[in-house]
Amino acid sequence: MKARLGAYGFWQLRDFIFERAAAIVAVLGLLLWAMYAQTEVARTSVFVRGGSHALEFGAAIMGSFFGQSWHICALLAIYGICANDRTTGRFRLIFAKPVRVLPYYAQAFVIHGAVFMTCVAIAVAVFTRLFPVNGQVVGAALILFAVSYLLVGGVCFLFSAIWRFDWLSTGVILGLATWLASGHPGARWLYPLPPTWIIIDQGMSIEKLRPLEPKPLLWVIAYGVACFLLGLIVLKRRPLAT
16 A cells, blocks of 8 residues: 555656646746846845845845745645546546545645745745845745645645635635735634734744744644645545545
């Protein structure tokens, strides 16, 4: 069973690289190019002044880079993870051999996350060659991208287990949560919704060179993992043929 699951992992990795990684790299690359082109005058000024001014400038650009890409790229990495197999009927071919449904999709979730973070790490490495940033900013950005995958990925995985419009459902619920949180900051009734406001607030910490706050991020992680586990429960109880 382990050998078969590992063999499936190779094809899951291959599919991700050819179907999703290119789109993620394109989004991150275009965003980097746009930011580099738009900040030409400012970059010249901060490089001349140097010191803390340059690091503050780099941190502000990194915060903007994260804020504009985390939700889009995480959704590209995870959408249709279960729903595509159901709607296309591909699940009949995948599970014609003795491989269990839950380990298969759990492995896919991990592989998607690992390759997503590889794409992000490459983009951040390029960023460090274009803008002045320190190790704290780079580490914080990578942590937030990983946390954002767990949140968006967990929510989208749950919707993907339920029906085929997982990307639309995820986008709507994340957008609704962000909109409500902006108008009602700190309201307790927001907590059943995906805590996107925490990721946004922590992204602003990058811009201001402040360290990340572990406690709110743990809540985001717990929320994403809980949605992922609920998705596995749905897959266990609902046949893929339905």
